[in-house]
Amino acid sequence: MSSERYNFKIIENKWQKIWEKDKSFSAKIDKNKKKFYCLEMFPYPSGKIHMGHVRNYTIGDVLARYKSLNGYNVLHPMGWDSFGMPAENAARQNNLDPKTWTETNIANMRSQLKMLGLSIDWDREISTCKPEYYKHQQEFFLELFDKGLVYRKEQYVNWDPVDQTVLANEQVIDGKGWRSGVPVERKKLNQWFFNISKFSNELLENLDSLDEWPNKVKVMQKNWIGKSFGCEIKFSIEQSDKIDEIKCFTTRPDTLFGMSFLALSVDHPVSKLYQNDEGFIKFKKECSSTGTTEEAIASAQKIGFKTNLLAINPMNNEKVPVYFANFVLMDYGLGAVFGCPAHDQRDFDFAKKYNLNIKPVVTPELNNKEFQTVEAAYTGPGYIFNSSFLDGLKCPEESIIKTIEYLEKNNLGQKKINFRLKDWGISRQRYWGCPIPIIYDENNNPQKVPKNMLPVELPKIEQLEPTGNPLDKAINWKNVNINGKKFKRETDTLDTFVDSSWYFLRFCSPNKEDYGFDEDEVKYWMPVDQYIGGIEHAILHLLYSRFFMQAISYKNEKIKIKEPFKGLFTQGMVCHETYKDNNNNWVSPDETMILNGKRYLNKDNSIPVKVGPIESMSKSKRNTIDPAKIIDSFGADAVRLFILSDSPPEKDVQWSDEGIEAAYKFIQKLWSLNNKILDKINEDNPKNENNNLEKITNKFIKKISNNLENFNYNIVIANIHELYGLLNKEINIKYTKKTLIENYKKIMFCLNPILPHLSNEIIENLNLKEEIIWPKYNDKFLIEETIAYVIQINGKKRALIETDKNIDEDNLLRLISDNASLKKYIDNKEIKRKIFVPGKLINIII
RNA sequence: GCCCUCGUGGUGAAAUUGGUAGACACAAAGGACUUAAAAUCCUUGCCGCUUGCGGAGUGCCAGUUCGAGUCUGGCCGAGGGCACCA
Incomplete structure (x- = not known):
């Protein structure tokens, strides 16, 4: 009997070499086979793989291998999301070339991923920072430009003062930059935009067809797109020769008879009339000083600045005052609302402060004409009253539709659907990104870079300065001569989320030179059958990718695919205990040892470490475990086994030394069982x-x-x-x-x-x-002749009787009455009822 | 405030359509083997009484049912998303 231990180092290396040599996972179109496109979110090449990658790619690899064994033609590629700020920051700090830094990291991470034994087609590897990749991205930009889906405008933008760049709405979290974590400022800049809002409806409605997506992701996207049904109402304005009307968007036109004021955002065009008004200037300043944090918004008082304008209620021609108010936002709806204090809490608070009329127009009970809103606004259902010809309508079911009908008929307003989703600002004032293929003529008019001049490659820059946009300072690159005419290049680069919005298409034909993808290849491989990644991309990356698919197929009969990801799986995070020393500094697990069940510092084993809560692995808390080291000591199979074993893949999992050791031991046990079986x-x-x-x-x-x-x-x-x-x-x-x-x-x-x-x-x-x-299973061997029947007395399990599976009720009852331990329950008692579930149980009610 | 998800032993978790609660694993304790250690194997969820048996038990309170971790209603708690959204 051979009894040597399983040498994972030799054996794992042996198989990885075989797979590489045989190109075992190389994918080719085969129309006789069903295809399966398995894709995990590609990594940013930060330098080393982390446990999150290990979990993500192990889950994907298990699926890819399983599908492949089941006869599918599997596409399982890997690439690098390699533009972005860490490269630029590293370059600034250490005077390195971002390209070299990135390429070194990629080489290192590629070899680490290979050590995991992943079934990846490495011939399809792509890297978004390579001109061969971003050339096609520039083509797409121009294609979208031609389709009218790209435009440039001056707009207030979210400015990240640390990263010195613009952020999209989606990239601002709690008023702070998603990467830097510092409060975002407002700044007016000329920016390029993708017209993502054009597809608001498609992006919303297609969610229903994505039945292999987690519900929570769909709900998050639904909320983000934020569709609301209502109408636009025109209000005539008195006492002004400069404006005749103001339009408002509302979801509750049926409360018009309860209107007592009109409120505008301080950024509303009407504010121009007051730009020299000292009171207004002061008020505007006050508004912007209110923070953007949760508490600030929640506790912010409703304040207003009263204008000398009067708005006319189109329903009854009553005149109401017009205010600027701090709670009205310019970038939602039309930047103007009508106030109905009785049925909207914000309006109610505002009316109380400025002593405005509060007239109820919805009553909870049909006949209660005395209904008043004294303490708070009433926002529930009911019936319309105090509203002339609308009186008695059921609210909101009938009242909203009927009111809109009336407004439309009399040309006072019209039905409107409003979305919260804003266009995607894609300009970034960074160096390490895809250059925007635009040039400006001497009159500063933007022009497309001619196709034959693509790609617009990044210039080599010797020394990146600490702040500012490096491309703006690269004078030789910036100034360009075409056919004797002078142009200046666009110096902003594209948001790196653009890079990852179409990489799944590139994987289908990674080497195609004249276009971003090959139509036949895309037709065969797309959509991605299973996409796997972290929940943190629920909105940003997934929404942008869905938009890109819409944009590519827009006005293009040849591309029928509208949704890139048929199935989505969001895996949980990898967590670890946290440790701190006596000075409250984070201590990494590597710096600790266990003595008699307690944890101490390596360097001085008399000093215990404080064990903190279990949190997701992060560099800042120093609770990371290096996968490379773990693979080296326990082997890839043990790591794969453990990372999958302790929790369902969609939930967080806790990394533990004991767990990986147990997985390692189990591998050894399987090996010694194997030796035993070979002997047998x-x-x-x-x-x-x-x-x-x-x-x-x-x-x-x-x-x-x-x-x-x-x-x-x-x-x-x-x-x-x-x-x-x-x-x-x-x-x-x-x-x-x-x-x-x-x-x-x-x-x-x-x-x-x-x-x-x-x-x-x-x-x-x-x-x-x-x-x-x-392997297929054979039902023949799944049939059990005997079964342990569950015997319940009054619904309580009292015994298990091992017997013929097909026994009938009478015979089973005979067995029960013969059973010594069941006798005491049944003897001398009347059986009221019997529930017999063949092949399972019997419940006797006495 | 609104929306979504989840509450099961010391821990991570299992449990087709309602039908044996705690599979599998980690930890701890006890035991076996060993001169000893490592490794390996076995036993143990809780509360009773002596083995065996009995009782309670899936966040809490009701309900439906012969039978509820699973279905319904209410409450409590945790996590996540959105938010002066008109």
Whole structure:
């Protein structure tokens, strides 16, 4: 009996080399096979892989391998999201070239990923910072420009003072930059925009068709797009020769009769009339001093600046005052609202402060004409009153529609659907990004860079200065001569989210030179069947990619795909305990040791560390574990096994030393079981003692298949543990060589997606000379002749009786009355009712 | 404030359509093997009484049902998203 331990270093390396040499995972169009496009979100090349990558790519790899064994033609590519600020920051700090920095990182991370044994088609590798990639991005930019989906305008933008760049709305979180974490400022700049809002409706409605997406992501996108149904109302203005009307958007036109003021944003065009008014200037300043934090908004008082204008209520011609108010936002709706204090809490607060009329027009009960709103606005359902011809209408079901009908008929307003989604500002004042292929003539008019001059490559810059836009200072690059005419290049680069909005298309034909993708290849491979990544991209990246697919297929009959990702899976984060020393400094797990169950500092084992809460791994808390080190000590299969074992993939998982050690031990156990089985195979009995082995094999093929299909990878690992236990016992029974090999082979095929190195090695040792395919189970072996019937008395389990599965009720009752331990419950009692569930249980009510 | 998700042993978690709650694993304790250690294997969810058995038990309170972790209503708690959104 061979008894040497499993040497993962030799064996894993051996198989990784074989896969690389044989191009085992190279994907080619094969129209006779069903395709499966498995994609994990590609990494930013920060330098090293982290545990989040390990989890993400292991989940994807298990799926890709499983689908491949099931006969699918699998596309499983990998690339690098390699433009972005860390490269630029590193360059500024250490006087490096961002390109070199990025390429070194990529080389390092590629070799680390290869150590995980991923089934990736490395021939399709792409990197977004390469001109061969971004050339096509520039083509797309110009294509979208021609389609009218790109435009330039001066606008207030979110300015990140630390990163010295503009941020999209989506990139501002709680009023702070998504990367820098500092409060965002308002700044007016000329910016390029993608007209994402043109597709608001499509982006919203298509969500319903994405039935393989997590509901929570769809809800988040739905909220973000923020569709609301209402109408635009025209209000005539008195006492002004400069304006005749102001338009408001409202979702509650049915409360018009309760209107007592009109409120405008301080940025509303009407504010021009007051730009020299000292009171207004002071008021505007006051408004902007209100912070953007949650508390500030929640506790901010409703304040207003009264104008000398009067607005006329189109329903009854009553005149109401016009205010500027701090709670009206210019970038939602039309920057103007009519105030109905009785039925809107904000308006109510405002009316109280400025002593405005509060007239209720909705009553909860039909006949309660005395209804008043004294303490707060009433926003619930009811019936319209105090409203002339609208009186008695059911609110909101009838009242809103009827009011809009009236307004439209009398040309006072019109039905309108409003979206919260804003256009995507894509200009960034950075160096390390894709140059925008635009040049400005001597009159500063933007022109497209001619197609034959693409790509517009980034210039080499010797020394990046600490702040400001480097391209703006690269004079030689900026000034360009075309056909004797002088132009200046656009010096902003594209938001890096543009890079990742179409990379899934590029993977279909990564080497195509004349266009970003090949139509036939895209037709075959797209959409991505399963996309896997973190929940943090629920809005930004996923919405932008969906937009890009809309934009590419817009006015293009050849591209029918509207949604890039058919299935989406969002995996949870990898967490670890946190540690601090006596001075409250974070301590990394590497700097600690365990003595008698307590944790101490390595450098002085008399100093205990404080164990803090379990949090997602992050550099700032120093609770990261380096995957490269772990793979080196335990092997890729052990890492894969553990990262999947402890929690469902969509939930957070806690990394622990004990867990990875247990996974390592289990691999060793599988190996020694293998040695035992190889010995048994050589015994070659003439006849099988029983068919338990077939039963076990088929039962677990079924279980593991079902669990893999449903992403229950943690349960698959449990199944494998259980299978090991049963096999370890069953192997002492005598089987023929054929039976043993046939079943053991299938079990190893089942382990292949999770433990590719170990299972390949074992399969090779079996000398089968056959391809690994996903085994099918045979129902014949799943039929159990006997079953443990559950015997309940008054709904309580009292016994299990092992008996014939097809026993009838009478015979089962006979067994029950013969059963000594059940006698005491039944004897001398009248049976009132029996519930018999064949093949499962019987419940006796007495 | 609005929307979504989730509450099961010391811990991570299992549990087809309502049908044996706690599979599988980690930790801890006890035991076996060993001169000893490592490694390996076995036992143990809680409360009772002596083995065996009995009782309670899936955040809390009701309800539906022969039967509820699972379905319904209300409450409490945690996490996440959105937010002067008109």
